[in-house]
Amino acid sequence: MTTQPADIDPVGDASRPWFDHYPPGVTPRISAPEERSLGELAHAAAERHGDRTAFSNLGGTLSFREVDAIATRIASYLQNELGLVKGDRIVLQMPNLLQYPVALYGALRAGLVVVNANPLYTATELAAVIKDAEPRAMIVLANFADKAAAVVGGSTIEHMIVTEAGDMLHQPKRTIVNLVAKYVKKMVPDYQLPGAIPFRALLTGDPARFADPGVGHDDLAFLQYTGGTTGGTKAAMLTHWNLLANQAQFIGQMRAVLDEDSTVIAALPLYHVFALTVNCIGFFRLGGHNVLITNPRDIPAFVKTIDQTRPHALVLVSTLAGALLENDAFAKVDLSRLRISVAGGMALRSAVAHKWNDVTGTDMVEGYGLTEASPVVSVNPTHLPPRIGTIGVPLSSTDVRVLADDGTEVPLGEPGELAVKGPQVMKGYWRKPEESAAVLTDDGWLLTGDVATIDETGYLAIVDRKKEIIVVSGFNVYPGDIEDAAMQHPKVLEAGAIPVADDHAGEVPKLFVVKRDPSLTEAELSAFLKERLTGYKRPRHIEFLDELPKTNVGKVLRRALREREEGKADATA
Secondary structure (H helix, E strand, O other), X not given: OXXXXXXXXXXXXXXXHHHHHOOOOOOOOOOOOOOOOHHHHHHHHHHHHXXXXXXXXXXEEEEHHHHHHHHHHHHHHHHHOOOOOOOOEEEEEOOOOOHHHHHHHHHHHOOOEEEEOOOOOOHHHHHHHHHHHOOOEEEXXXXXXXXXXXXXXXXXOOEEEEEOOOOOOOOOHHXXXXXXXXXXXXXXXXXXXXXXXXXXXXXXXXHHHOOOOOOOOOOEEEEEEEOOOOOOOEEEEEEHHHHHHHHHHHHHHHOOXXXXXXXXXXXXXXXXXXXXXXXXXXXXXHOOEEEEOOOOOOHHHHHHHHHHHOOOEEEEOHHHHHHHHOXXXXXXXXXXXXXXXXXXXXXXXXXXXXXXXXXXXXXXXXXXXXXXXXXXXXXXXXXXXXXXXXXEEEOOOOEEEEEOOOOOEOOOOOOEEEEEEOOOOOOEXXXXXXXXXXXXXXXXXXXXXXXXXXXOOOOEEEEEEHHHOEEEOOEEEOHHHHHXXXXXXXXXXXXXXXXXXXXXXXXXEEEEEEEOOXXXXXXXXHXXXXXXXXXXXXXXXXXXXXXXXXXXXOOEOHHHHHHHHHHHHHHHO
């Protein structure tokens, strides 16, 4: 057993009201995981779960034992053939494929620091990440290799490794999938990466030559890039202990409804910190079978996979759940084994939550997290009916405060900035000490930048992002309130609210809407909102769009809506 880190119990001996809501067997503080590192976690999972299926994708499967063996081969190749050493950074840029978990655990076992890169990055965004992280190696799916080829020259990257979609499948399916992607679907653009190493070369690493780099709890595991709590692109430094602790905190709640025989749909990309911790690490350690969804936006194919696998759990975002509910075939899927659906990555809309229960007969459980907290902070208790509109209660070994602008705690029920303390809180931002100091207090509290309330029972509710508050004549208006009200209209599919300049009030809300029913008019929606929002909260402008800009996990990009509005203003100036 490893030494228990000091930050495992930030609440000390004090009691907190949310302790009363924990499922049976869940204690106020977690026990320190037995593993020293995430690489060791993969080996321990293989010892516990053996030949049972750990991951499946595109018709292929990997057992726990295979994940461990392949990860060791990859670690050996990275060490001995490429000369990478503990602390070197490696970029992983791929969607949910079987290559991801084995590359991840192989890199971590070799002592490398993983830099997750969104495949949707532009060349400019990827270049910024590479410049900041200074990696020595990169693994990229061929579908996105043209962007890597455009920026790798002159960077610190010495080794480019290119994978194709079917590389972890058995023959002949491997060749068929790769040829279809390249020549039939034309998903692989032309690119030039002289000397690039094919992914399958990594599988030739000699496990006998693998040398344990001595990775421990305090070593960095990830540079996870994020907009952060203060804006701007930066990387949260997440340690092996951060991720080991957070998966233990979250899976403690999940054990009330799931066990090692559970099948879990991983619809969110594993490079996103939520699915990384919950699916790739947490459910993997538990022994669950993670069904990796490569393209969740292909709703018909996604629905077919759900029907075929009959999962016990679904991990989604609100917008993806909404898209499933809009698909007629989803209502006919056999969900008799479904025990829980987890909403993460963005706020769960109440209209979606209610309809999800109506259609599936099960509740959608909302939680809350942020990259800087590895990411999970709170969740609705899994053994109780969810309190829709809340983000549940803090996880074990997690303390929270709601603070006024002067740093003092606000009265119960009053909004303020949410502060978090616990073993999941990051070390800081990579090479940004001033920005780290702005969000991490000397005594270990993370200032999240989210406006929240907490009630007398310990349940939290997020009001909105502090930086996204709309100030109307001195009154704070939260975009989430407007969006939630609009989403209750049966003819509204999606909604996003932002501030726009106003000569009289300084700022007023503008609402962007995607229609579910083409007959919806601005007058009809305005009348509907008049019944649900006080005067200063009502949008002064409503614009209908065919679609809203979203992140890779389906979260509405209010920033993109603001930029769109600013561009219109500049054009008319």
